[in-house]
Amino acid sequence: MSRVSVGTKRLLLGRPFRSDTSGDSxxxxxxxxxxxxxxxxxxxxxxxxxxxxxxxxxxxxxxxxxxxxxxxxxxxxxxxxxxxxxxxxxxxxxxxxxxxxxxxxxxxxxxxxxxxxxxxxxxxxxxxxxxxxxxxxxxxxxxxxxxxxxxxxxxxxxxxxxxxxxxxxxxxxxxxxxxxxxxxxxxxxxxxxxxxxxxxxxxxxxxxxxxxxxxxxxxxxxxxxxxxxxxxxxxxxxxxxxxxxxxxxxxxxxxxxxxxxxxxxxxxxxxxxxxxxxxxxxxxxxxxxxxxxxxxxxxAPEDYHxxxxxxxxxxxxxxxxxxxxxxxxxxxxxxxxxxxxxxxxxxxxxxxxxxxxxxxxxxxxxxxxxxxxxxxxxxxxxxxxxxxxxxxxxxxxxxxxxxxxxxxxxxxxxxxxxxxxxxxxxxxxxxxxxxxxxxxxxxxxxxxxxxxxxxxxxxxxxxxxxxxxxxxxxxxxxxxxxxxxxxxxxVARELEDSSWEVVLPSRTHCVVLVSKLHLPTLRALAYARATRPDTIEALTVNIETAETRVLVREWERRRISVPLKVVESPYREINRPVVDYVKRLRDQSPRDVVIVYIPEYVVGHWWEQLLHNQSALRLKTRLLYERGVMVTSVPWQLSSSDGRAEQARDEPIIGRWGAPEDR
Incomplete structure (x- = not known):
């Protein structure tokens, strides 16, 4: 919530009360x-x-x-x-x-x-x-x-x-x-x-x-x-x-x-x-x-009230x-x-x-x-x-x-x-x-x-x-x-099913979604690598061929060790090709768990939310219905958000983790 929103809430509702002050005489x-x-x-x-x-x-x-x-x-x-x-x-x-x-x-x-x-x-x-x-x-x-x-x-x-x-x-x-x-x-x-x-x-x-x-x-x-x-x-x-x-x-x-x-x-x-x-x-x-x-x-008069x-x-x-x-x-x-x-x-x-x-x-x-x-x-x-x-x-x-x-x-x-x-x-x-x-x-x-x-x-x-x-x-x-x-x-009966046995996945496969090569992508790559998965790859959807070629060239130029996979989308969709690709991974190795990392912007104003993250939100919602698939949001605080100052201290680390070959 932005500072303006918090300030308005406090103006209208007042400061919050502690739970231990709820008693009445x-x-x-x-x-x-x-x-x-x-x-x-x-x-x-x-x-x-x-x-x-x-x-x-x-x-x-x-x-x-x-x-x-x-x-x-x-x-x-x-x-x-x-x-x-x-x-x-x-x-x-x-x-x-x-x-x-x-x-x-x-x-x-x-x-x-x-x-x-x-x-x-x-x-x-x-x-x-x-x-x-x-x-x-x-x-x-x-x-x-x-x-x-x-x-x-x-x-x-x-x-x-x-x-x-x-x-x-x-x-x-x-x-x-x-x-x-x-x-x-x-x-x-x-x-x-x-x-x-x-x-x-x-x-x-x-x-x-x-x-x-x-x-x-x-x-x-x-x-x-x-x-x-x-x-x-x-x-x-x-x-x-x-x-x-x-x-x-x-x-x-x-x-x-x-x-x-x-x-x-x-x-x-x-x-x-x-x-x-x-x-x-x-x-x-x-x-x-x-x-x-x-x-x-x-x-009574005509205008009688x-x-x-x-x-x-x-x-x-x-x-x-x-x-x-x-x-x-x-x-x-x-x-x-x-x-x-x-x-x-x-x-x-x-x-x-x-x-x-x-x-x-x-x-x-x-x-x-x-x-x-x-x-x-x-x-x-x-x-x-x-x-x-x-x-x-x-x-x-x-x-x-x-x-x-x-x-x-x-x-x-x-x-x-x-x-x-x-x-x-x-x-x-x-x-x-x-x-x-x-x-x-x-x-x-x-x-x-x-x-x-x-x-x-x-x-x-x-x-x-x-x-x-x-x-x-x-x-x-x-x-x-x-x-x-x-x-x-x-729901209670479903969640308390004692017959369900916890079986650890055989392997962990990470997929980092990439739209372009920028700081949010590098942070997502760094965090995905930090979890030490068995396999990791980056995934992009080919909507515009020219832009995809630029992304691939930049990826190769920076010699990023994480492989970049390109999936085709003849009908210019993003969600379906990604979901189909993740399903294929699950079909090939049903006992593996697939973790999908999605970079997201953290904004400071309500109207900014309308301009960003819509594709990510729709894709995340769709992936949540897939069994054996975990979805991880990787936040990137824009300058309008409260967390921008703290994030600035992390950017050098992101650069080192995201592209180690550039050092």
Whole structure:
């Protein structure tokens, strides 16, 4: 790598870290909550809005179901948190649902969880950043007009930050999360206080519009039930991120499992309070969110820009303090960006675990200069940008794909925990312990039934709306990981074949490739002779007869002792004549080893690589497929490379070894 490249890398990523500096200090609960809960907390910025939006498909009368849908989502969250309190105690290693499913249900189930979570992490970035763009766009019209650009830039910045490795105290992450909690508390409490205690007539900007169905036809019966179920499925996006605390158990202070379980309860209380509080306040202020505002909101201006629910609530609640509106929208945007950042922590770690188990390329298990899993970070960023651009940064569309993966993981994890407790009961004899295990199994059994039921609702209501894309992606990732695992196992069996006997070659035959007689050729000749082979010869391909004659004459004039062989190439190819010649050597003496020396230039600039070495690279690649043939590259550092000064000291030696008869 050139000095310019190294300098640029250091400027962007910083200096490398030693491997022994990778440890993080254990976290207290008050710090662990914001560090691991930003994803789950941020979902209240869009989950209530999605409930209102889906119910709008059935008209204004359907909004009466919003509190009940919110309560149903809250009920599911209570059960899931109770289940994950069991998970963190039984499996505190940090491998999360992947470990639970693999240990109790087998590798295929674990792989299914891994595939689901990988897709879920990608969607977490896409949804969170798109929601951040929508929220800041509600305050800044310029961003609203360029949401995709804003989202892509935000992902690129997050990628750069994570590639540098976030070494600062994790307490820094607590500030924006607690600021968001304070902002949401102020919004809900002050809004309800004004409406219920001060009896003020607060109205959202959309409250005076008439909400109709997209086609103007009333929705009732089974169609209404379907819309309500779909709104419940969208609202369950509020559960995303709950599993992050299970994955982060090793980061807690001792007793780790108990502290993680307590943090889960804290997360549940805060998330449910915000979810229900925002829904109640939105109903009191008459907030209306439409999938197609132009068609569904009668009375709205032609240039009406539908703002997010948070924006529609903050504007009237803090009408007397306009700066508070911008503060809340900024904090909401920041918490959504932090939620995306949790995926930049979770995806590379999960990918490294899967790579460790040989389900993904091993490069994903390697840490970069800054001790971050750089390859996983870049892969996540590329996938998220593709989704954001493909779906135009529309949160509603991305939500259709989002929660499939997380509920697949929830369901398999709870089934695995039921199996875990059942196995414990088979060996446990103490009555008190058995009762405790039976209670734990009952909790996880309820969790399995509930999460699988939600998964069925999600699939039945969202499959053709976009969930099928997530399903196909998970199946594709699952299949690719199975193939990678099979490949690694096949290679391992091949390399560990105990029946293979090491037989030394009878003789060593060296072939030095020559294009012209210059210093790189002389160095290759010197190095080949230094290995003391049984036979050695130089080989050139006759492409241009005149040039070949000049080379032969110069070779003879300098009386180089290594014989020069000329092979014909009537079709002006280089690779085929050389490969055919080497094959003939092997056919004549199958037990001999042939070593081919190829002079190569070492360049200092990327563009120089395009001008040199192309023939050598192609020939080397072709020769690597020949059995009994070794390929040795002999480097020659050009003046643009860093090694030129050291090479200058070797040139006299090259001259003496390459043409001893000239002395």
């Amino acid at each position: 254990p976290l207290r609960k008050r710090i662990a909550l914001p560090v691991f809960a930003s994803d789950a907390l941020s979902s209240v910025a869009y989950a209530p809005e999605e409930i209102f939006l889906i119910l709008s498909l059935a008209g204004m009368s359907a909004l009466v179901f919003t509190p009940w849908v919110g309560l149903a989502v809250a009920g599911v969250m209570v059960v899931v948190i109770a289940c994950y309190r069991q998970n963190v105690r039984a499996y505190p290693s940090g491998d999360g649902d992947y470990e639970v499913a693999t240990v109790n249900l087998g590798p295929n189930a674990g792989l299914g969880v891994g595939a689901a979570l990988l897709i879920d992490y990608v969607l977490t970035v896409a949804v969170s950043i798109s929601a951040a763009a929508a929220n800041i766009g509600s305050a800044i019209p310029f961003v609203y007009s360029n949401e995709v650009v804003f989202a892509v830039i935000a992902i690129v910045l997050l990628t750069a930050i994570n590639l540098r490795g976030i070494r600062e105290s994790r307490a820094m992450f607590a500030i924006p999360v607690y600021a968001f909690m304070a902002a949401m508390t102020a919004l809900v409490v002050w809004g309800l206080f004004q409406v219920d205690v001060l009896d003020r007539d607060l109205r959202a900007e959309s409250a005076d519009f008439e909400l109709v169905t997209p086609d103007g036809v009333a929705v009732a019966g089974l169609a209404l039930a379907f819309v309500v179920a779909k709104s419940f499925a969208s609202g369950c996006a509020a559960l995303t991120g709950v599993e992050a605390i299970h994955n982060g158990v090793p980061a807690f202070r001792s007793p780790r499992a108990r502290n993680a379980a307590t943090t889960l309860v804290m997360l549940g209380v805060v998330s449910i309070s915000f979810l229900l509080g925002l829904i109640v306040l939105a109903n009191k202020l008459g907030v209306q969110i439409a999938e197609d505002p132009a068609a569904q909101l009668i009375g 539908q703002k997010t629910m948070i924006a529609q609530l903050a504007d009237p609640v803090f009408a007397g303090l306009p700066v508070a509106f911008y503060v809340i929208m900024t904090i909401t945007t920041l918490i959504l960006v932090l939620a995306a950042n949790t995926a930049f922590n979770g995806f590379p770690v999960l990918a490294s675990v899967l790579a460790r188990d040989k389900y993904l390329p091993r490069q994903l298990a390697t840490r970069g200069d800054r001790l971050a899993f750089s390859n996983g970070i870049v892969l996540l960023a590329i996938a998220a940008i593709v989704l954001v651009v493909a779906f135009d940064a529309q949160v509603t569309v991305l939500i259709q794909l989002y929660i499939v993966g997380v509920f697949v993981a929830f369901t398999l994890s709870q089934l695995g925990m039921v199996r875990h407790w059942t196995r414990r009961l088979e060996t446990e004899e103490a009555p008190a312990v058995r009762r405790r295990v039976q209670r734990a199994r009952a909790v996880n059994a309820v969790g399995f039934v509930l999460t699988s039921g939600v998964l069925v609702i999600v699939m039945s209501t969202k499959f053709f709306a976009g969930a099928y894309i997530a399903v196909l992606a998970m199946l594709a990732v699952f299949g690719v990981m199975k193939l990678i695992k099979r490949h690694y196992e096949s």
